[in-house]
Amino acid sequence: MALVELSNVTKQFTKGEQTITPLDQIDLQIAEGEFVSLMGPSGSGKSTLLNLVSGIDRPDSGSIVIDGTDITQLSRGKLADWRAENLGYIFQTHNLIPVLTAYENVELPTLLLKQTSQQRARRVQLAMNAVGLGDRVNHYPRQLSGGQEQRVGIARAIVTHPKIVVADEPTGSLDLKTSRQIQKLLQDLNQQLGITMLMVTHDNEVASIATRQLLLNQGKFIDGHTSPSVRREGGEALG
Amino acid sequence: MGTHHHPFAGKVGKPLVKYILKTLWRHRARTFLTVSGTAVAMFVFCLVGSVQQGMSRLTEDTAANQNLIVFQENRFCPASSHLPEDYAAKIQKLDGVREVIPIQVWTNNCRASLDIVVFNGADPTKIQRHRPLVLTDGSWQTFSNRQDAAIVGRGVASRRNISAGDQFTIGSLSVYVAGIFISEIPAEENLIYTDLRFLQYTSGLNMAGLVTQHEVVLNESASPDLVASEIDALLRSGAVATKTRRKSAFQASTLSDLIDLISFAHWLGYASIGLVLSLVATTTVMSVQDRMKEYAVLQTLGVRPSGTVSLVVGESLFLCLVGGCVGTFIASITLFVGSFAIGAEGATIAFRPSLSLALFGVGISLAVGVIAGIAPAIRAATVNIANTLQDA
Numbered sequence: 029m030a031l032v033e034l035s036n037v038t039k040q041f042t043k044g045e046q047t048i049t050p051l052d053q054i055d056l057q058i059a060e061g062e063f064v065s066l067m068g069p070s071g072s073g074k075s076t077l078l079n080l081v082s083g084i085d086r087p088d089s090g091s092i093v094i095d096g097t098d099i100t101q102l103s104r105g106k107l108a109d110w111r112a113e114n115l116g117y118i119f120q121t122h123n124l125i126p127v128l129t130a131y132e133n134v135e136l137p138t139l140l141l142k143q144t145s146q147q148r149a150r151r152v153q154l155a156m157n158a159v160g161l162g163d164r165v166n167h168y169p170r171q172l173s174g175g176q177e178q179r180v181g182i183a184r185a186i187v188t189h190p191k192i193v194v195a196d197e198p199t200g201s202l203d204l205k206t207s208r209q210i211q212k213l214l215q216d217l218n219q220q221l222g223i224t225m226l227m228v229t230h231d232n233e234v235a236s237i238a239t240r241q242l243l244l245n246q247g248k249f250i251d252g253h254t255s256p257s258v259r260r261e262g263g264e265a266l267g
Numbered sequence: 268m269g270t271h272h273h274p275f276a277g278k279v280g281k282p283l284v285k286y287i288l289k290t291l292w293r294h295r296a297r298t299f300l301t302v303s304g305t306a307v308a309m310f311v312f313c314l315v316g317s318v319q320q321g322m323s324r325l326t327e328d329t330a331a332n333q334n335l336i337v338f339q340e341n342r343f344c345p346a347s348s349h350l351p352e353d354y355a356a357k358i359q360k361l362d363g364v365r366e367v368i369p370i371q372v373w374t375n376n377c378r379a380s381l382d383i384v385v386f387n388g389a390d391p392t393k394i395q396r397h398r399p400l401v402l403t404d405g406s407w408q409t410f411s412n413r414q415d416a417a418i419v420g421r422g423v424a425s426r427r428n429i430s431a432g433d434q435f436t437i438g439s440l441s442v443y444v445a446g447i448f449i450s451e452i453p454a455e456e457n458l459i460y461t462d463l464r465f466l467q468y469t470s471g472l473n474m475a476g477l478v479t480q481h482e483v484v485l486n487e488s489a490s491p492d493l494v495a496s497e498i499d500a501l502l503r504s505g506a507v508a509t510k511t512r513r514k515s516a517f518q519a520s521t522l523s524d525l526i527d528l529i530s531f532a533h534w535l536g537y538a539s540i541g542l543v544l545s546l547v548a549t550t551t552v553m554s555v556q557d558r559m560k561e562y563a564v565l566q567t568l569g570v571r572p573s574g575t576v577s578l579v580v581g582e583s584l585f586l587c588l589v590g591g592c593v594g595t596f597i598a599s600i601t602l603f604v605g606s607f608a609i610g611a612e613g614a615t616i617a618f619r620p621s622l623s624l625a626l627f628g629v630g631i632s633l634a635v636g637v638i639a640g641i642a643p644a645i646r647a648a649t650v651n652i653a654n655t656l657q658d659a
Contacts (some may be wrong), residue, residue, distance in 0.1 A: 075657065076653075079653040082567065084566075084567055084652040084653045084656070085652070085653040104572055105571050105572060105573065108566060108569050108570060108571040108572065108574075109569065109571070110569075111567065111568070111569040112568065112569020112570075113569070115569075117567050117568070119564070119656070123560070123561075123564045123656075125286075125561060125564070125565075126293065126561075127286070127289035127290050127292070127293045128286070128289065136282075136565075136568060137568050137569060139282045140568070140569045140570065184568070
């Protein structure tokens with residue numbers, strides 16, 4: 029059974045008198061441990077799809093079942109609980125909380141779960157180490173480079189051991205060298221830790237690190253699905 | 268999801284407080300200005316409240332409702348009321364009268380003043396028996412034995428820097444300070460008591476055999492209004508006609524112009540609260556407006572809408588509470604140290620700090636903090652997450 033299953037999902041927007049349909053009766057399955065990239069031209073619906081899977085937007089019709097829960101049926105509060113427990117989100121522009129240190133930013137999602145301070149500290153430290161920033165815990169976002177900020181953002185996304193991590197153009201605001209470092213990091217997290225990922229990107233090179241590439245255009249997949257990859261063996265679990 | 272524990276969703280947890288404090292510290296100039304403005308407004312609110320309380324104490328005092336003041340008819344300033352001292356013996360014979368205290372009043376200013384000095388001359392034994400005074404320095408014995416001795420209320424002593432053992436001179440009056448007293452009735456602490464004879468025979472007053480007023484202490488069962496009518500009827504045929512009223516009514520009448528002004532001043536108190544509300548609400552709205560994306564990020568990470576409300580309301584609550592506490596504290600200290608009083612025609616209204624006023628000030632700050640934060644909090648909690656993340 030797929031970890032993520034979208035069935036007949038449609039999303040429409042009204043802009044003036046015009047109705048736009050960024051997603052038109054979409055079906056998608058993502059297996060546990062899979063790394064899926066989503067490409068397409070601007071306005072093709074890839075960000076909308078990411079928002080729907082993240083539970084920060086709702087479809088007009090269809091269902092989105094993740095690990096057995098149809099998230100379209102959850103209230104706003106329950107959806108927030110679901111995100112806290114099941115979702116990691118990597119933003120294009122990092123979106124770290126400026127008043128919190130790197131450690132506190134990564135710790136933030138764990139504060140929403142029932143954990144002891146020792147458990148939280150261990151998870152934060154492991155996540156920071158996983159992204160190679162164990163020595164930057166007390167730095168504020170303004171004291172970090174763009175690449176380091178994105179690493180903190182990635183640590184924040186994986187610290188709760190979510191069912192799925194979504195990434196919205198995670199290298200979009202980085203230079204080439206830093207972009208490649210982040211690509212490698214994402215690939216390692218998927219291959220070594222078995223984290224399921226759905227990533228939106230404009231960049232073919234970035235898309236190629238995924239085990240399956242999907243192309244969206246005018247609200248529909250145009251290439252169809254490739255076969256879900258099998259989770260790599262030997263991944264070391266976090267925490 | 269059942270295992271969730273949400274410090275941002277309802278409970279004011281340590282992380283929530285830390286986040287609020289760090290956010291406020293990051294925008295410390297804005298925080299400082301808002302807290303300062305709130306403190307100033309709450310300072311004014313407490314000063315106005317203390318004036319209102321002083322007025323209420325004067326007009327609602329139970330003891331003052333059971334005592335009568337006999338004054339010369341159609342006279343208002345103590346300097347113009349001259350009653351024969353022997354009226355006391357006539358009044359004493361009426362049913363319901365426990366004791367009559369002839370009082371000579373001298374004041375340095377019959378008009379409204381913030382530094383009025385009022386002397387009340389009366390029999391020292393009657394003063395000790397009927398006035399709720401406690402000497403904090405000096406002795407009753409010196410006051411009784413020495414004719415030019417006076418006991419001075421804490422308020423006057425504080426304003427004029429008078430201590431026991433000093434010689435205090437004002438106008439043609441010069442007294443030896445036999446003691447400093449405090450009283451459960453704050454207005455008393457703005458009086459100076461001397462022996463009746465001393466005040467009557469002071470050079471320039473020439474009031475031998477005359478007094479300003481008679482204070483009539485009634486038995487508990489007596490009807491004040493009935494006895495007042497009987498006194499005026501009894502003395503109508505005397506040398507000087509009288510007007511007798513309950514002490515509280517007499518004071519209210521004496522201070523009527525001031526009371527009108529003070530009653531009007533309560534609008535100033537409401538204006539202060541309105542100022543705090545608009546100030547903190549503006550700051551909170553600006554803060555939320557600047558950080559809509561941050562609230563969208565927090566909710567993406569799993570912070571509930573109710574948690575977002577707690578964050579925003581917590582912020583406005585903190586601003587109001589700190590400003591309110593600072594303003595209330597400074598007002599209380601100022602009122603305590605300043606011993607302010609306003610008086611006219613020999614009667615005074617004391618402005619005092621009080622626990623009830625301080626608690627009311629803090630309570631108002633809490634309420635205003637919540638009200639100021641509600642609208643921006645709802646806005647932050649209902650933000651369209653996807654659009655906000657995309658737009659920013």
